Amino acid sequence: MPTQSIPFEGANLYVEMDGNADQSPLLLWPPGQSTLRVWDHLIPTLEKQFFVIRIDVRGYGQSSVSDLNENQFTFEQYARDAKYVLDLLGVRNTHVWSQSWGTRAAIWFCAKFPGFVNSAALYAANLDLPDVNQQREGTRAAAEERRVAGIDTGLDRVGFNEHMNPEAAQLTASALRKVLLSDVIDRLSMPVLIGTGSHDPNLRSSTEIANRLRNATLRKFEMVGHNAILEHPELALEAFLEFHQALTHSD
Structure with a gap:
């Protein structure tokens, strides 16, 4: 598992890569207050099909920041961070999978770089x-x-x-209060899977997003709350792989 620490705009971004670089790239965005370790249990399956890129969002995990200036803790900055890392790795386009807080960051990333994102699996989506x-x-x-x-x-x-x-991690999480995702959600033109738990209050907003986006599909996870990849990982992974299998058959 290759790792890198990549300096960019006042941060050192910790990155892990799994799978063959010749496979389709997949960028993972973690839940709130979480490091890239939350995906470890899914990597053995994902790396068979994808070149998986995980980044500790600046301030999270092993990604450090040079100061605590709050101006850097925004989804706009996190999107630039991720794009810089992917460009450095030679990635020309990518699939995206996100969970909970990470879905907010992923929405911003997909809206900022819609032509760069081939598909997005946005779990527990909420505007x-x-x-x-x-x-x-x-x-x-x-x-x-x-x-x-x-x-x-x-x-x-x-x-x-x-x-x-x-302290930096707390500031990282605060980005969700600095934007209105409803202002950018309509820029998502790629195929989208929205996967949300039956017990998650986000289900209402997830349903609205799925109805709003032309290429979106909603999958409701029974017996799941706010964090499908941790609460019921087999179900979460099954839905993700089925989504990609359908994309392959539609090409």
Whole structure:
């Protein structure tokens, strides 16, 4: 697994790559307050089909910043960061997969570089500010349903929320309050999969987005709250791979 630390506009961006560089590129955006480690359990499957690029968003994980100037903690900056990394790696276009907070960043990235993104799987998509209490309640309710059904993810979550600079990580997350995603969502012209849990309060906004975008499909995940890739990774991965299989057949 090659890694790089790439300096760009006041940050050192930590990057991990998996899979063969000759395969279709796939950029992953993590949930809020999370490092690229949240995707580890899915990489063995993804790397068979994709050249997977993971970046610790500036301020998260092992990506450091030279100062705490709040002007750098924006989705606009994160989009520029990701595009710079991909350009440096020689990536000419990419697929995108995101979860929760990362979907907000991914929407901005896709809207800024629509011709660069071949497809986007946007999990727990939401154009409004989050209702964290409802998200937590939904996640608990979904967990109880899975317990009764005998579904246990058994994930080892080591490193998911370990940041070199916790203060910077808090500022990284604050980007969601600085933009109106409703102003840019209509720029997404690529095929889009929206995957949202049945217990996630974001489902309402996800449904509205799916109805709004001409090339979008909505997949509702039963027994899932706000974070499908961690709560029910098999279901989340299955939907993602089916989405890409359908894209291949439509070419």
